[in-house]
Amino acid sequence: MPNVAEIIREHVTLDVKCVDRLYLNGYIPRLQSEGGVVAFLRQAGARAVPSPAIFGTITDAFKARLRAWCERRQIPWIDFPKGERKDDIVQKYRDRFPAASGVVLVGVAQERAWGWASSKTQRGRWVHFTWRRKSVCVNHYYIYVLDPEWGPAFIKVCGYAPYALKLCLNGHEWAKRQLRHRRIRFTALDNGFLDCADPAALHEICHRLDARDVEAFFTRWLARLPLPLTAAQQAAGFPYRLSILQMEVSRTQVFDRPVRGREFFEEIIRDNLDLGRPSRVQLLFTRRITRATPGRFQTRVVTHGVAPSVHVEYKRCHIKQYFKEERALRTETTFNDTYDFGVGRGLSNFRYLRTLGQHINTRLLETEQTAHDCGLARAQLADLVLPTHTATGLPAPALKFGQPRAMALLGALCRFACAPEGVTNGRLRPVVAQLLGVPDGAYTARHMGYDLRRLVRKGLLGRVPGRLCYSLTPLGRRVALFLTKVHARVLRPGLQMLDTHIVAQAPPRLRTLFIALDAATDSLIEEARLAA
Known part of the structure; x- marks a missing residue:
């Protein structure tokens, strides 16, 4: 069986480094503080007293406006059943969607979110409201779209103040769209690539993806969709801004034959389980870890049925290796909190996080290859x-x-x-x-x-x-x-096998051969009449 270094060096037909899943937060900066909330309510209600009833009016008006917008365009409106996977439901609508781009459907689900809650204090004619953050269970509106540049994506809108948005995009789907624009043939591997007629062009496209492409998507759909705050309110000092909630940076290496992927994981699993180490071992990144550092730092090998995967955890960051569609090795670093690496969540850090994720992926792969090609002169x-x-x-x-x-x-x-x-x-x-x-x-x-x-x-x-x-x-x-x-x-x-004091029901083959060699050597010495 070839070792890991040989498998990667000799049996990989396509190597793709690309941002995979992007989960972004759209927030209104001035609605993140109590002072900003008061200023917004005074401006929106044109009153000296910032009444919370204004938020209720905005919430109701947004739902009515979005529902009417969908009815005019004959866009399906569904309530997601609790406990069912939304993607499975939406995929049926995507398969029947006739246009190249547009809104596929709007789905409603009740979920928890952080919202603003008020407390009223009244003394005679004097009324005062104080505001605090509170976990609330409110309607969220999932707007599933097909974007001309990003393909399938969704925007989740919270119907409760401070009206946060969530965007879910996929870098591989963006790359597929760019290849189609250039008329370059490729074969998809789920949300990746099995082959490409021009690997160099694919590499250039994946490397070109940056924060500007994300902002362009956001701007395009902000202009088309009804949102809780009107365009006038956003222009009056309450615009949305994007931050990174989760970012997956992947490297996909396609094998010439599926058996090579299984051989890779057999060797990796063996290294993590029998090299004098426990099944969960510490893995250090470039960040310093002390006793006060929260989170887990470990490697896990998981085998679900016949699909093994390797998981590496650092604080809230996660690296996963798995056998994608029985054809490719996917190495994927997921940033769940950018502050684990000393940078903020701003979209301006997109390029830095992508470079860091690829560096982590490469370092892990190089270490695995060194472990299987480490002979000394x-x-x-x-x-x-x-x-x-x-x-x-x-x-x-x-x-x-x-x-x-x-x-x-x-x-x-x-x-x-x-x-x-x-x-x-x-x-x-x-x-x-x-x-x-x-x-x-x-x-x-x-x-x-x-x-x-x-x-x-x-x-x-x-x-x-x-x-x-x-x-x-x-x-x-x-x-x-x-x-x-x-x-x-x-x-x-080997020494354990040779030890005759260790009783074995079936003597190890090495011991049997050594005893035979010892007996033959004794016989040779005796025949030479050299025995004492």
Whole structure:
């Protein structure tokens, strides 16, 4: 069976990097604060007292206006049954939709949202309202559209103040539309691509997608659809603005044969389950993690029936690898909170998040390939296990293969294989102690400091400029994975098989062959009359 590196290098026919699902929030900035709400109500009601009844009037008027707009255009209006998948219901209407673009249907569902609630205080003729955020269950209006540039999408409008919108778009569908405009042939793979007559043009199109295309969609439909706030109210200082709620950045690698995808996941699953690590292991990103950092940091291998998937979690960010439609490997990073990476939710961060997501996807794939193509040359192995000197003459103590402390150190580095930076004394030491099977206090910071110097001088770690931490070098990643694999998969089980004190109902084949070799060697010595 080919390894992961060979599968990716030799059996991928199309490699597509593209933004996948985009879930955006449309909000009115001035309606996010109590002062803005008061100013809006005074302006909308032309009264000194900002009465909450104005919001009720706007809500009722919006529903009536949207319903009448749909009736004039013969657009279906449905109430979504509770518990049923909306996409399954809408797809039947999409299949029958006759036009190339337009509104397919409007669906209504009751869902929870954060809205404004008021408290009234009255003293004689003096009346005052205070406002607070409250979770309310209100009508949401799903407007499903076919857009000339984005294809299938929907806009969800909350019918309650502050009248938030949600937009759901898909970058792969946008790319398909651009290919059709250029008359470039392709075969779809669900919401991806199975093949393309011009892969270079597809790459250029996917790379060209940016925030301006999203804004163009938003502007186009704001002008066409009835919304809770009229155009005049929006122009009077209450316009909508977009922010990123969720963004999926994907890389899809199409295999020449479906069997290659299954082979890929067999190897990946094996690495996550038997390389001396538990089924859930820590995976570090470029962000610093401390004990106070909320969220989970782990890798999971999930096998639902015969469709395995790998899930990596960092705070609220999620990476998923799965076998798409039995033809392609989809590696997908989902940003659920952009603040996990130190940037705001503004649409201006679209390009940065796309680049970051592709960097994460690539780093994960490179680590998986290195894990399966990590052999060392004889000279590299000799430099590692023997005492040497650095180019500046500093002594580099040996890392002796098989020595418990050296193997625990290399095994601990495997936990940081996906971390381009951020290996510190404090983070690495408890992992080494755990693999040694000793209390944290028995493997001290002084011991860790000595081992870190060894790793740096052997070229396995590099110092991060301006920070008190190290990054795992490409050589370090290769050495850690190779020697840990040899120790965990060859040396340790091999010696166990050869141990005659371990009783086995059926002796391992290696033990049987070794006993036969031992007997043949004894016979040869006896025939040579060399026995004592």
